[in-house]
Amino acid sequence: MKEIYGKKMLEIERRYRFEDFHAPVMRGCDFDAKPMVLLLGQYSVGKTSFIEYILKRQFPGERVGPEPTTDRFIAVMYDKEDQIIPGNALSVDIEKPFHGLNAFGNGFLTKFEGSLCNAEILERITFVDTPGILSGEKQRLGRSYDFAEVTQWFVQRSDMILLLFDAHKLDISDEFKSAIELLKGNEEKVRVVLNKADQIGTQQLMRVYGALMWSLGKVIKTPEVLRVYIGSFWDQPYHIEENKKLFEMEQKDLIDDLLTLPRNSAVRKINELVKRTRLVRTHAAILSHLKEKMPMLIGKESTQIDLIKNLQREFMEIQRIKKIPPGDFPDVSMMQQKLQPQDFSEFPKESERLTKQIEQALSMDLPQLMKLIQPSHKQQQEVSNNPFAEIPWEITPEVKAGYDQIFFSLAPKGGSIPGHVARDVLMNSGIGVEQLRKIWELSDFEKNGTLDNEEFALALHLTEIAKNGGKVPNTLPASMVPLSKRNNIKSPRS
Secondary structure, X not given: OHHHHHHHHHHHHHHOOHXXXXXXXXXXXXXXXXXXXXXXXXXXXXXHHHHXXXXXXOOOOOOOOOOOOOOOEEEEXXXXXXXXXEHHHHHOOOOOOOHHHHHHHHHHHOOEEEEEEOOHHHHOOEEEEOOOEOOHHHHHOOOOOOHHHHHHHHHHHOOEEEEEEEOOEOOOOHHHHHHHHOOOOXXXXXXXXXXXXXXXXHHHHHHHHHHHHXXXXXXOOOOOOOEXXXXXXXXXXXXXXXXXXXXXXXXXXXXHHXXXXXHHHHHHXXXXXXXXXHHHHHHHHHHHXXXXXXXXXXXXXXXXXHHHHOHHHHHHHHHHHHOOOHHHOOOHHXXXXXXXXXXXXXXXXXXXXXXHHHHHHHHHHHHHHHHHOOOOHHHHHHHHOOOOOOOXXXXXXXXXXXXXXXXXXXXXXXXXXXXXXXXXXXXXXXXXXXXXXXXXXXXXXXXXXXXXXXXXXXXXXHHHHHHOOOOOXXXXXXXHOOXXXXXXXXXXXX
């Protein structure tokens, strides 16, 4: 990933000032960073104690108490020696992935710090503890930064987001509700922890669980059921032990979930790099298009005002000329604001060499990366040597996890997405309608005009084959048929 970015993307990002409009230049630490787990919750729900429980030790800089104690963002990371690193130093450390936080200024960086400690799980995962969210005006007192914007920054870069609730306090404050709403499009990362559950009996716990799901259903607008881990995540004996076995099983499941992050993180990073590459391509097309529209001498100011005002019109023209999918374009109002102080005459012209370079990254280099995390030929040969072995699905769990991120971001209903929603995503692939029609026929096993997560993954897999110059089969081979579909039908296209 670092090589593709450095050789194929960095030059075009700098030429078209991508950093001024969208995101800072990526560093090696952005690719090398361990998976990140973000903890969100109201004050006194046990976020800090939860990290202690996972680490099996205390960590530098922690603050635990019944009243609001953690008033800052703390990145808990691995090091052989315990130490605390102030936010300003952490944000300029070239080995840490926090340089993007410089955009929030000293007001935030004084409320950010790194806690380095020697704990085994930190060799694979980084945890981010956040300020306990209060209610009413108290939550805003003393804040010299935008909590929502900072939280959004961490949400986008996290591999898992844990929402912690106290079994005794299920109310959701206005700011906590706003923080949860920032998770839109990242629902597949979210896990819920119902903490301090040992202090209530089984019957009350069932009622609390139901109330929690009802409250979350009003804030997180998705029909998919969130995974909830129930327990008391600290090192003290249980107050009520009747659910001890349940708590121990839940705690084990959560640890197992965390330990899968390093493997799934590779898929997420490739997916994020693909999205960035597509945005870079579109950004370059926008700036060179606006440059071309500017007059040589007279009327520059009025022309620029018109271009900004009618930016949506220009986007549509770029879509038509460059064949760029509409989903690859940035938000119009955001771009209008960013373009206001610019001089379009100074924008660079289109570079045919750089355009070919980034197209090669999208069509060849990045798809090749996905193949690196697929099962080896040797593993496939071992399966084929067993005459009774079931043919594995061609879409590996790691690749499927990336497709699932897209699927769940589309707000499926009843476990499926309707045809018109799937159509928009598939059209963004840039392949022809005839091929898309064929792909839909192969993917919609139930013939009900919707796609579940496996059918959607298959459709995306087939579009990738087509985009890379491969041939979409007339009949699906067994290796392409999802395992759950094989028992229901003899052949997907018989």
